[in-house]
Amino acid sequence: MIDHNDDEHWTDDAACRGVDPELFYPIGYAAEVFKHQEAQAKAVCGGCSVRAECLDWALRAGEPDGIWGGTTPEERRYLRRRIAAA
Numbered sequence: 829m830i831d832h833n834d835d836e837h838w839t840d841d842a843a844c845r846g847v848d849p850e851l852f853y854p855i856g857y858a859a860e861v862f863k864h865q866e867a868q869a870k871a872v873c874g875g876c877s878v879r880a881e882c883l884d885w886a887l888r889a890g891e892p893d894g895i896w897g898g899t900t901p902e903e904r905r906y907l908r909r910r911i912a913a914a
């Protein structure tokens with residue numbers, strides 16, 4: 829049973845539940861061939877009601893790979909630098 833006092837209960841409402849996880853892990857983010865995959869994953873995130881929670885979790889966890897909260901690893905590195913500099 830899921831503990832709803834747990835910090836990660838937001839995953840219950842994730843729009844990516846049931847979506848092939850591979851979609852969120854493009855092999856090469858910079859490669860043009862994977863841009864479509866990245867866009868598809870970001871489109872799912874765009875309609876996700878827990879996007880902010882997901883992004884916050886990925887930033888706090890330092891998640892090094894995958895599309896989380898509608899961001900690529902490179903975009904999260906940029907956000908972490910901005911947060912650290914603030």
Ligand code: SF4
Nearest residue numbers: 842844873876882897
């Ligand atoms: S923001 Fe994207 S990766 Fe995060 S839970 Fe929602 S659909 Fe899944």
